[in-house]
Amino acid sequence: MPRLAHDKLTDLVAGMLTRVGAAPEVAHQVAVDLVEANLQGHDSHGMQLVPRYVENTEKGLITPNAMAEQVGGAGSLAVWDGHMGYGQWTGRQVTAAGIAAAREHGLACFGLRNTHHLGRIGAYAEMAVEAGMIGLFFVNAVSGAPVVSPFGGTDGRMGTNPICIGIPKAPAPIILDFATSxxxxxxxxxxxxxxxxxxxxxxxxxxxxxxxxxxxxxxxxxxxxxxSFGGHKGYGLALVCEILAGALTGGGTNEPKNPNNRGIVNGMLGFVLDPARLAETPGFGQEVQAICDHVQASAPGRVLLPGDPERRAKAERMTQGIPLDDVTWGDLSACATRLGIAEREIRAALV
Missing domain, CATH: 3.30.60.50 (Hypothetical oxidoreductase yiak; domain 3)
Structure with a gap:
């Protein structure tokens, strides 16, 4: 199994995306987020997606340099249309706007519709906690045939519909990021x-x-x-994601009348909250630390906090390289070659 250096891999992916029309700054941000997914151990949201991103861009399913446009709301409430830009670009744009609004109002809510794959939703929670904010995100996916069966059902009716919550905490935040499947x-x-x-x-x-x-x-x-995970509980959360991230934002759900052949289409409903407007400082941080210490004391060294497995994976992969299975590396290499990238540049990413 080959291992790849994260910085060289970022350069390779960014180079591939620029060849299909992405501006350098857009290509770099998308590449950084995809590589970060692999670094944190979420290989499902990293390199195995790159050939699909390239193909969707070539088919016109992605508008590579689209910016999100605010199309509704005012003040601390906003609705954005991603115009089918790269989700890692539009998602960061609207999350940054939400953080700015939360600084002003204490709480902000935003909806994002018609954007390509947002990638690892933990990236947006990380943006919130880095700003000292709490972030809460609901996402739905309308792309291809639905893949998740409702509780008691036998066929796909929904997407994997992730939920993500970020809470600031020193020295490392809580990042709870999970698919409802x-x-x-x-x-x-x-x-x-x-x-x-x-x-x-x-x-x-x-x-x-x-x-x-x-x-x-x-x-x-x-x-x-x-x-769904957890039987009826995960199914209920997945359905709520369809409603909040799809129906409420105007991006659509997986019901049959909505087209699902537009690539990887996401909708997102996000909330950003400034805890200093609601809780006592430094009491909030002390209480967060106290409950985290309490639960971890149940089995010291074995009980982890949300975000700990990702931090462990990143520490290991930053030094030893990102492992890719042979199929994923072969697909990535073949795609890069087809785009005119020289073999030496492709192989330069290998550790």
Missing amino acids: AIAVGKVKVAFNAGKPVPAGALVTHEGAPSTDAAVMYGQGPRGALL
Whole structure:
């Protein structure tokens, strides 16, 4: 399994995106966020997506240099249209605007519709906590055939619909970032590429039978579906994401009348809250630390906080390189070659 240097990999991906029309600053930001996903151990949201981003741009499903436009709301409430720009670009733009509004008003709410794949939603929570804010994000995905079955169902009716919450805390914030499906669909693809099973309870076949075989989703036969995590609880959260991030923002849900052949289309509803406007300072921070210490004391060294696994993965991969399965590296290399990038430049990313 090859390992890649994060900085060289960023340069490679940015170079690929500029070749399909992205401005250098846009290409760099998208590349940084994709590589960061791999650094933090979320391989489902990193390099395996790059060929798809390139293909969607070439097909005109992405407007590579689109900026988000505010199309509704005022003051601390805003609705934005991403005009199908790269989500890592439009998502950061609207989150920054939300942070600025929260500084002024104490609380801001914003909706973003019609944007390409937002990537790892934890990136926007990280923006909030770096500004001393609490961030809460609901996301839906309308892209291709729905992949997540409702509780009690047997076929895909919704997207993986992540929820993310960021809370500032020294020295490292709490970043709770999870798909409402049992696992992200991209992780099924990573498992399929590597020839590995997925965890039990994550998939069903097209007949509704439990399966751990990633080919249920990516093989040649009839397609199965992902399950929600936690049974009816995850299903309920996924449905709420469809409503808040899709219906409320105007971006649409996975109901049949809405087209799902426009690439990876996301909607997001975000809230940014300045805790200093609501809680006592420094009492809030002290109480956050106290409860975190309390829960971790249950089994010191074994009980982690949300965000700890990602920080551990990043520390290891920054020094040892990012591991990519052979299929993902082969697809990335082939795509770069097709775009006219020299083999020496591609191989320069290898550790």
